[in-house]
Amino acid sequence: MSVPLLEVNGLSKTFGSVQAVGGIDFLICEGRCVALLGPNGAGKTTTIRIIAGLLKQSAGTVGFVDGDHVGTGGNRAMIGYLPQAPSFYNWMTGLEYVVYAGRLCGLPRSHAVSRAKELLERVGLNAAAKRRIGSYSGGMKQRLGLAQALVHRPKLLVLDEPVSALDPIGRREVLELLQELKRETTVLFSTHVLPDAEELCDDVIIINKGAIALQGNIAEIRSRYRQPVIELELERDEPSLKWADAFAERHRSGTNVSSQTAGLIYDVSRQGASVRFSVTEVDAAREQLLGELAAEKVRVSRLQVGYTSLEDLFMKVVSL
Amino acid sequence: MTSGAARYFAMAQKELLELVRSFKLLWVPLVFVLLGIMQPVSMYYMPLILEKAGNMPVGSVIEIPMPLGAEVLAQTLQQFGTLGLLVLVLAGMGTVSAERNSGAAALILVKPVSSFSYIASKWTSLLLLAWGSLTAGYLSSWYYTSLLIGEVDASRVLGSLLVYGLWLSFALALTLLFSTLLRSPAAAAFSALGASAALSLLAGVFPKQAGWLPGSLSGFAYQIASSGSAGSDRFGWSLACTAAAIAGSLLLAGQSLKRSASVD
Known part of the structure; x- marks a missing residue:
């Protein structure tokens, strides 16, 4: 098991009447690359700046772990910070x-x-x-x-949105550099770009509205929250799209044709001509769907069975 | 050398390099030298200037007594007190706020350095700029005065230079303080100039009651230049009060920077 390096405990920060960060706890272990992930305004920068010592927290502690002892303050010599x-x-x-x-x-x-x-x-x-x-x-x-x-x-490299402001070439350069650096030192970086986090980090901390929505090892999270989905690509004709809307509507109101479908499919969402079904069991759901598609004469151009990506999870977590 | 002192020296060195690279170390002394030379030269040629420029009737005789050298030096100091002070304050107004606004200060203050050594390094460079410019300008004024008008004792020049330098140092401490407290460089310059002017005015209007304020220093410097002594028992108080005010301003600036280092 890796050695804990930095402990953040009940950290919160209020600006006037606005609470930017509301009591978050996490632990960063030595040698890990940790992404602080969240939408804009989630409190990433505030958290980073408190850790870097540029901002004073309203409550809570940030400290380096030294054996059993958690230090407070005086972190600046141990941290390398890049805004x-x-x-x-x-x-x-x-x-x-x-x-x-x-x-x-x-x-x-x-x-x-x-x-x-x-x-x-x-x-x-x-x-x-x-x-x-x-x-x-x-x-x-x-x-x-x-x-x-x-x-x-520094023992800990703290980076605030290291690649967000760069063009694709600059982004690539910096990401490659970080890829090398993370082998030598512990890195904490914030980002709102999910692929960057997936590419670089070992652990993620997803924060939303100043609170931790989800944290843990990225591979673990991926496998734990992975759910089967069926994606339908429809031709853009009126009846097919109508069917999709009607299906989604029926699903929402719980008046689906067969009571079986209701249990199999727990979420339907349509974006343009593609419809996503989050299902509990692929085979049964597929059978049901194909039956209905054939009966309703829906023009399907593609049907794909897959799993939710980290991005779906991210969207779900931050839209709560 | 302790590590704190080493960091202060590194920062002071950086400030000096910035003075050189931004050409402040060139043009601010140049302004002072020009001001310093202009005073004796224009006094010397005043009759000629009036004759050529004034709408005098033909044949009128202009008789202006040539001032004493010491008086010309006192007038030079008055020039430094208006235009010279303005230039110095303008050069120093953004010294902290500009770095904070751009975010460069955040990158420095996140390092293990104290906000007080940061302020001290800024103060060092401002002092160097002020004393260097004042000395260059005053000495060139002295030289031209002795060439064109008359000799002045070195002791008077030195005494008035030191007292006047202290006054400029005080004004720059105020500039540094306001530059730390306020985000806008223009507001900092305005506040520093306003406060200096108000103090000078106060000391001028109530010399008895307010003679111990820093504002009376410029008056004492003129006195020393023209008559050789400050001629007031409040002179010592005024020196002490100014030194205390400078120290207070710097500490306050450091303290406020420490508390709001986040602002960038």
Whole structure:
């Protein structure tokens, strides 16, 4: 079992009368890559900023775990932090900035210089190290941000929406870099982009409206919440679409033709010409559906049996 | 060297580099030198200027007594007190708020540095800018005054320079404080200039009751330049009060930054 590193306990934050974060608890274990996932306004950034020490919580504690002891405060030397849109001193060069960051973290000058060179090489900025930061692209700035966050070898790397503001190329660069970094250090990052979380992280914490909706190992969650679905693709003709609406309506009102169907299918949703049936048992439901489709002469162009994705789960959890 | 001091030095070094790269270390002293030279030169050529520019009837004789060198230096200080102070405050108004507004401050303050060393490093660079500019401007004024008008004792120049420098330092401490408290650089400049002007006015209108306020320092500096002594028993009080006010402003700025480091 992995060693706990950071413990967040009953964390809450209110801005005036608005509660941004309402009492969340989680534990980050050493060496894990954890995604803090949630829609915009869920309280991700607030949580991240409290952990980074930029914001004071209204209640609760954040502390590094050292043996049995949970520390409070004084986390800043252990954390490397990168905000959503980092802002540097544009008149400095990339190398100067990382050296500066290193010296602020207490490295002696010569150490800071060698460490900065090493990191810039690492994030692929050594060609641009002597250029002014003002001339950097968004992706380069984000990579510089990673370099400055890593300069003091933090135990925990805290990233706020590391790729949200980037174009596809910059996104790719940063994701690949994170893929490497997560092997060396513990990473906590927030995102509202599910594929990024799936690609990178081991654990997810899904938060919604300031509360934890779901958390755990991503593979575990995927298998635990995986549910069979049947997807129908209809031709866009009037009778077929009408049938779909009518079916959904009957399902909602509980007056389905056969009482059997009601138990098999527990959710129906239509988006354009595709209809999704969440079912409990695939074979029986398929049989029922095919029977009805044939009887109603519905024009089906495709029928697919599959499982809910993490995205479905995410949508379900955050729309509660 | 303790780690806190090392971090302060790193930050102060960065501030100095910024002064150089933003050319503030060039043009602010240049403004002071220009102001300093203009005063003796324009006093020297005043009769000529009036003759050429004024709508005087032909044949009128203009007789203006040449002022004493010490008076010209006092007038130079008055120039520094208006235009010079304005330039310094404008140069320093965004020193904290601009970094906070852009988010650059958040990236620095999230590191294990204290908000007080952050403020102290800013203060160091502002002091260097103010004292460097004042010295350059005042010395060039002294040089031209002695060339064109008359010699002035070095002791008077030095005394008035130190007192006036303290006044500028006080105004910049206010600028730094307001730059930390307020989000808008323009509001910070306005508040700092307003507060300095109000203090000066207070000390000017009620010299007996308000003579110990920092606002009376500029008056004392003029006195020292023109007559050689401050000529008031409140001078010492005023020095002490200013030093305390500067320390108070810096502590307050550091404290407020510490409490609201989140704002970026």
